[in-house]
Structure formats: structure tokens, C-alpha cells
Amino acid sequence: MPDIFTEFKVKDLSIKNRVVMPAMCMYSSDESGQVRDFHLLHYTTRAMGGTGLIILEATAVERRGRISGNDLGIWEDSQIEGLKKLVDEVHRDGAKIGIQLAHAGRKNETFEDVIAPSPLLFNLKYRTPREMTQEDITAVIEAFGRAALRALKAGFDYIELHGAHGYLINEFLSPVTNERKDGYGGGAANRVRLLKEVTAKVREHWPEEKPLGLRVSAYEYEAGGNTPEDVSFMINLVKDEGIDLINVSSGGVVDSPIEVFPGYQIRYGTEVKSKTNLPVIVGGLLEHHHMANEIIRNNRGDLIFLGRELLRNPYWVLQASRKLGMEEVVWPRQYEKAKGNKLMR
Numbered sequence: 001m002p003d004i005f006t007e008f009k010v011k012d013l014s015i016k017n018r019v020v021m022p023a024m025c026m027y028s029s030d031e032s033g034q035v036r037d038f039h040l041l042h043y044t045t046r047a048m049g050g051t052g053l054i055i056l057e058a059t060a061v062e063r064r065g066r067i068s069g070n071d072l073g074i075w076e077d078s079q080i081e082g083l084k085k086l087v088d089e090v091h092r093d094g095a096k097i098g099i100q101l102a103h104a105g106r107k108n109e110t111f112e113d114v115i116a117p118s119p120l121l122f123n124l125k126y127r128t129p130r131e132m133t134q135e136d137i138t139a140v141i142e143a144f145g146r147a148a149l150r151a152l153k154a155g156f157d158y159i160e161l162h163g164a165h166g167y168l169i170n171e172f173l174s175p176v177t178n179e180r181k182d183g184y185g186g187g188a189a190n191r192v193r194l195l196k197e198v199t200a201k202v203r204e205h206w207p208e209e210k211p212l213g214l215r216v217s218a219y220e221y222e223a224g225g226n227t228p229e230d231v232s233f234m235i236n237l238v239k240d241e242g243i244d245l246i247n248v249s250s251g252g253v254v255d256s257p258i259e260v261f262p263g264y265q266i267r268y269g270t271e272v273k274s275k276t277n278l279p280v281i282v283g284g285l286l287e288h289h290h291m292a293n294e295i296i297r298n299n300r301g302d303l304i305f306l307g308r309e310l311l312r313n314p315y316w317v318l319q320a321s322r323k324l325g326m327e328e329v330v331w332p333r334q335y336e337k338a339k340g341n342k343l344m345r
């Protein structure tokens with residue numbers, strides 16, 4: 001029976017344990033979108049702390065696809081070098097690293113061209129987006145493709161498409177934000193079309209043996225919004241384009257309140273897992289090692305993500321290995337003396 005310290009394999013990627021750091025925007029770059037010293041320190045600390053897979057924060061495939069003016073970017077070749085350095089340093093510390101390719105759509109706060117499937121406002125903090133033309137759609141698909149090639153050149157192990165939290169792909173998937181009358185709007189088969197075309201384009205550049213993931217908002221906390229059943233249906237329409245892993249989140253599509261509690265999204269993940277037959281990353285307010293382990297041991301998900309807990313405690317995995325008595329877990333050589341209580345001189 002697997003537990004959080006069991007290796008996980010998907011395509012050519014082997015992850016040493018089941019603990020994932022999900023994408024978390026750090027808003028620590030600038031207009032250039034380049035990797036800064038902060039990013040190197042931040043991500044390598046989590047790698048030294050034993051995290052199996054680190055997913056780099058939402059990284060914009062187009063300048064107008066940024067959330068803020070401080071997002072990381074992968075919209076031009078000059079950004080590859082910094083990303084490659086980050087990948088190499090995280091690898092040196094024993095973790096695998098993926099990148100979340102993102103387009104903010106109507107949740108772009110940078111006061112550039114704001115685009116979305118339909119001209120609907122999220123809330124007063126944002127501007128009303130312009131309805132995308134076919135030209136815009138083609139440009140976005142191409143941008144995802146070029147970003148995938150850059151991610152390959154930078155050496156990433158994994159790509160995750162950001163299809164959650166009300167950003168551009170999610171805006172197409174959701175009936176609440178997509179009122180298009182063309183082939184990209186209407187029924188689920190049309191709403192998933194942008195994602196399908198993005199996936200196919202990414203797969204032209206991202207080799208078949210490398211895993212490609214998708215983050216979804218499986219529940220929208222809004223009448224008429226997508227449910228785990230709807231989202232699973234759409235994943236099943238697109239997975240043959242080459243999707244290997246689903247990272248199950250929720251919300252962010254509309255500005256409605258979410259009632260959170262430890263494990264609040266796990267049931268959505270388990271449902272998506274059973275309805276799509278794809279492995280899932282699940283999480284949401286996870287903190288306790290026994291609870292994290294229970295999810296894997298009961299097969300409610302294949303991997304768990306720890307977001308804010310890994311911001312609080314980059315050494316969560318090493319500490320969990322002590323608490324769970326997992327002596328065989330390998331610690332960084334420099335920290336080995338902290339593994340047990342016996343003082344070795």
C-alpha cells in the first residue's frame with residue numbers, strides 16, 4: 001500500500017515521494033518576467049526540505065497573460081536562461097520541477113490588453129475584458145506552444161497547464177464566463193475546444209515521454225457553474241491529446257465565497273480520478289502528516305499538494321518523515337545529523 005513516501009512514476013518522470021508544492025505566485029519578478037535571486041532561494045529551500053515535485057508559480061505565456069507586473073514570464077527566449085538555472089539548482093537538491101504555463105485572461109491587472117472569451121467583468125478590482133477574436137485565440141494557442149518549447153529547453157520535468165481559478169483556459173471551460181456563440185462556446189464539447197487546441201499545440205513541442213498535467217477548478221461554488229462531473233466530462237474529451245495528470249483545485253471563476261476546511265477539495269479530486277481514470281494531485285488546507293498520509297493510503301488521490309503549509313514550513317517533508325518513523329527517507333547530507341536525536345560527533 002503506497003504512502004506519502006512511496007515513489008510515483010508518470011511517463012518518464014519519477015518523483016521520490018507524493019508531496020507536491022503547487023504553483024504559488026510570488027510576485028517577485030518585474031516587467032522583464034525574469035527569474036530573480038528570490039526565486040532561486042525560495043524553490044531550492046523547498047527542494048532541500050524534501051518536497052518531491054515543485055511546480056513553479058503561474059508563468060505567463062504572453063505579456064498580456066500576466067496577472068501582475070511582477071509575474072514570472074516565458075513569453076520570450078531571453079527568459080530561458082534564468083529558468084534553466086532554477087531547474088538545475090532544484091535538481092541538484094533532489095526534487096523534480098514542473099512549470100505552470102498560464103494566461104490570466106480577464107484577471108490581468110497589468111492594464112494592458114485584457115482579453116477573455118466574453119466581455120464579462122470579474123469584479124470592480126479588474127477591467128471589463130474585450131471578447132477574443134479568432135486571431136486572439138490563435139495567438140494564445142501559439143504562445144502556449146512556444147512556451148512549451150522554452151520549458152523543454154530550460155529542462156523542466158513537467159508542464160502543468162493552468163486551467164483553474166478563473167484564468168483564461170478556465171474562462172472558456174466555464175458556462176458562467178463563456179457566452180460565446182461560435183465554436184468555442186455553448187456546450188461542454190465547444191467550451192473545451194480552446195484547451196484541446198492548446199494541449200495539441202503544446203504536445204507538438206513537449207515530447208510524448210514527458211508528462212503533461214492540467215490544473216482544474218473542479219467546483220465553481222456558483223449556481224450553473226462547473227461541477228466535478230462536468231469537468232471530468234471535459235477532461236475525457238481532451239485527455240487523448242496527451243494529458244497525464246490532473247491537479248484538482250476549485251473556485252476562483254466567479255467572486256463567490258468558499259467555505260474552506262482541511263481537505264475541502266479532496267472529494268472533488270477523488271471524483272475526477274474515478275471519472276477520468278487519470279492520476280490526480282489533491283489538496284487544500286492540508287497540514288497534518290497523518291491526514292496527508294491517509295489520503296494516499298486510502299487511494300483518495302495519487303499525490304498531495306501542500307501550498308501554504310510549505311510557505312510556512314519548507315522542511316515539512318523531513319519533519320513528517322521523523323514523525324511517521326520513516327528512517328529510510330534520505331536527508332540532505334548536510335542535515336543528516338538532525339535526522340535522529342542521537343548526537344554524533
Ligand SMILES: Cc1cc2nc3c(=O)[nH]c(=O)nc-3n(C[C@H](O)[C@H](O)[C@H](O)COP(=O)(O)O)c2cc1C
Pocket residue numbers: 022023024025026057058100162164165215249283284285286305306307308309
Ligand atoms: C500565495 C499564493 C499564490 C498562489 N498562486 C497560484 C498559482 O500561481 N497557480 C495556482 O494554480 N494556484 C495558486 N495558488 C493556489 C495554491 O496552489 C493552492 O491551491 C491553494 O493555496 C490551496 O492549497 P493550500 O490550502 O495547501 O494552501 C496560490 C496560493 C497562494 C497562497
